[in-house]
Amino acid sequence: GDSVTQMEGPVTLSEEACLTINCTYTATGYPSLFWYVQYPGEGLQLLLKATKADDKGSNKGFEATYRKETTSFHLEKGSVQVSDSAVYFCALRGPVDQGGKLIFGQGTELSVKP
Amino acid sequence: DAGVIQSPRHEVTEMGQEVTLRCKPISGHNSLFWYRQTMMRGLELLIYFNNNVPIDDSGMPEDRFSAKMPNASFSTLKIQPSEPRDSAVYFCASSFRQAPNEKLFFGSGTQLSVL
Numbered sequence: 001g002d003s004v005t006q007m008e009g010p011v012t013l014s015e016e017a018c019l020t021i022n023c024t025y026t027a028t029g030y031p032s033l034f035w036y037v038q039y040p041g042e043g044l045q046l047l048l049k050a051t052k053a054d055d056k057g058s059n060k061g062f063e064a065t066y067r068k069e070t071t072s073f074h075l076e077k078g079s080v081q082v083s084d085s086a087v088y089f090c091a092l093r094g095p096v097d098q099g100g101k102l103i104f105g106q107g108t109e110l111s112v113k114p
Numbered sequence: 115d116a117g118v119i120q121s122p123r124h125e126v127t128e129m130g131q132e133v134t135l136r137c138k139p140i141s142g143h144n145s146l147f148w149y150r151q152t153m154m155r156g157l158e159l160l161i162y163f164n165n166n167v168p169i170d171d172s173g174m175p176e177d178r179f180s181a182k183m184p185n186a187s188f189s190t191l192k193i194q195p196s197e198p199r200d201s202a203v204y205f206c207a208s209s210f211r212q213a214p215n216e217k218l219f220f221g222s223g224t225q226l227s228v229l
Contacts, residue, residue, distance in 0.1 A: 031214060032214040032215045036220075043221050049217060103145070103159065104159075
């Protein structure tokens with residue numbers, strides 16, 4: 001079945017450091033890909049998405065490019081802030097005729113120190 | 115819009131008791147999802163509905179779990195009888211459509227502790 005694999009955390013960085021969180025997926029067909037973020041004590045929020053190959057999603061300085069050839073959707077940010085500390089989830093959503101459900105990776109905790 | 119509303123925020127109960135979690139999706143959304151989050155297994159999809167009809171309940175762990183969506187504005191997840199291993203955060207989420215490019219909006223979750 002469809003699945004998402006993320007790099008394990010926790011990831012600890014200093015403020016202004018570069019961030020990359022790796023995400024790869026396995027899917028039949030052509031899923032849409034998402035990054036969600038969960039701040040402490042809250043539900044998940046959409047960070048960015050890409051719906052087809054070579055699309056780049058971006059938001060709040062974060063970027064991710066849908067790479068069909070490597071089945072990857074790595075999250076990147078050039079300069080992290082303390083406020084970026086959260087858990088980040090990569091996810092895919094398949095087509096309606098295959099259920100259309102959103103499947104998450106295991107999450108990667110990011111801690112940014114001042 | 116108030117977003118997806120879940121109640122209660124916290125539930126502490128004893129093993130063997132019935133637990134009912136509630137969810138009000140965003141008005142106009144026709145897909146609703148229940149997820150469970152634990153440290154060991156991360157986010158697991160339990161069940162989801164489209165237009166109030168259950169589409170896929172393959173993630174429901176066992177017969178002790180049941181979910182209903184009697185109308186477009188309300189859903190419940192029930193555990194009877196509850197067990198300590200059911201302790202987790204349960205999230206409800208909704209989306210406007212079942213389409214793959216539609217994002218999900220999540221509630222704040224219900225933290226369930228079964229003693």
